Ligand SMILES: Nc1ncnc2c1ncn2[C@@H]1O[C@H](COP(=O)(O)OP(=O)(O)O)[C@@H](O)[C@H]1O
């Protein structure tokens with residue numbers, strides 16, 4: 164597929180000590196929906212603003228449809244954007260807000276009306292076109308901002324935490340609608356969020372950032388099942404992965420991962436990359452749904468239930484394993500009680516192993 | 527049910543309604559004593575002659591006096607030109623400072639100095655500046671723009687040249703004030719409002735015209751109305767630089783009649799004149815608000 168946006172080695176330095184983005188390489192394919200995900204302050208907004216032309220780059224180049232737009236003014240880039248606080252203009256009606264860019268392009272009035280009405284229909288605000296933004300709810304303002312960005316049919320569609328000011332229920336509804344709109348329009352999009360479940364549910368590919376750098380790029384399944392680092396495994400998932408420090412002992416065909424709670428034997432065939440770790444400590448990660456309740460005879464270890472958090476569709480059970488809180492997901496039907504002792508094992512094909520020093524994935 | 531506590535005689539509802547009036551009562555009393563009373567007094571005084579008989583003669587005297595018409599015209603010219611010049615320059619400066627370039631806060635500080643000076647000091651500075659051997663001429667000579675023979679006779683100019691000087695001095699003093707108001711308004715406009723303008727195809731000028739200025743309109747209206755009102759009331763600077771009656775303006779004539787000419791007759795003329803000035807000010811203010819659309823009801827608009 165054709166590459167729409169290409170960021171090569173871009174960086175943004177705000178001042179001597181403050182880097183907004185340290186190094187970013189990214190290719191966004193045509194019609195792709197990319198989500199930039201990371202904790203607050205990791206450089207998502209900065210990246211977005213450099214692509215939009217609202218912030219100068221300190222280093223690197225930005226190509227859009229093969230053309231260098233690094234030094235172009237925002238309006239000459241062919242992009243549009245949804246701002247976190249909507250940034251719709253309070254003195255213009257909804258119609259005028261949406262039509263702003265079309266009017267500047269001197270498009271005939273009739274066509275403007277058609278396009279604005281079409282777009283308004285798509286985001287369900289066709290009844291609000293004559294209102295002023297002050298008369299709209301937050302969710303409706305959000306839709307206006309969306310319509311204004313969609314109506315220009317941009318080469319690239321940028322959204323900076325567009326849902327974060329909505330209440331929880333509306334946020335989930337808008338997620339679905341946004342994705343549906345994306346499927347319908349096929350607009351190449353970059354969506355910024357710090358909410359991992361939002362990222363997982365919307366993205367074709369997720370770009371996970373930390374401290375101004377990319378730590379992993381991949382599909383939702385990639386980042387979930389093959390997390391590139393302890394940071395990613397601990398950031399993605401509700402609840403995120405659990406970690407254990409284990410000692411790696413290799414004896415012929417067998418590998419044993421040991422700590423004070425368990426001795427886990429795994430076959431060498433499946434973990435070739437562990438060869439160099441004989442006698443060393445590594446980090447074992449396991450996701451909450453990959454810890455299973457088993458018969459006592461098959462148990463890797465046992466533990467008492469510390470807290471049960473019912474979620475309706477399932478329950479989250481928290482254990483205290485040597486002062487390390489471990490969370491696991493148990494089906495709703497399983498009858499459990501506070502202080503019950505559980506016999507537990509890990510799903511062997513779902514182990515995540517990380518180097519203790521670099522915290523990068525081994526297997 | 528017997529009620530011992532008198533407070534309970536008033537329902538919660540009544541007390542809640544009375545409360546605001548109690549709270550603003552001191553202000554209203556103050557207003558009556560120090561504002562309304564003198565105003566009523568001079569309005570009444572303007573309709574009486576020196577024998578304390580009701581009369582319109584004070585007004586008739588004024589309307590027959592050519593100096594009155596002269597001062598209306600002069601005031602009008604000064605208001606139109608000084609307010610326009612001041613607004614344009616102040617807006618430009620406010621936009622500039624709002625960019626927050628390096629040293630913009632120092633610049634802001636420097637620009638505010640004239641505002642801190644009392645009108646008397648401003649008058650003194652410029653009277654000494656405009657004198658033939660004043661600092662303006664010696665400044666120009668030091669930098670070789672003029673020689674000794676070419677000194678400007680600032681104060682000897684004709685009526686329009688003199689008014690130009692007044693406009694310059696007034697602008698010099700007032701621009702910082704207008705600029706601060708506009709700057710405060712500009713800083714209230716979120717950056718993303720402008721950025722959205724740039725993203726959606728606006729040039730700098732288009733964003734200024736279609737987004738910043740309309741959003742700044744309430745602030746502009748406030749600044750303009752304050753400026754227009756005080757421009758109608760300009761007098762001290764003129765008197766300090768040119769003395770009385772060289773460039774007659776409305777308020778200067780009031781002061782002249784009340785303070786300088788000093789007889790009971792002229793005091794009453796002065797009262798009548800101030801009533802006229804007050805009417806003109808209110809009229810202009812209402813007219814401006816009307817034209818600028820501030821009376822239009824914005825339904826349900828909450829920003
Ligand atoms: N205008 C700015 N001036 C200086 N530092 C900034 C500016 N904007 C952002 N930063 C810094 O750059 C880093 C990345 O910020 P940002 O891109 O806003 O993060 P995110 O959007 O991921 O929360 C942060 O450390 C932030 O403090």
Ligand SMILES: [Mg+2]
Nearest residue numbers: 207208209324
């Ligand atoms: Mg951000």
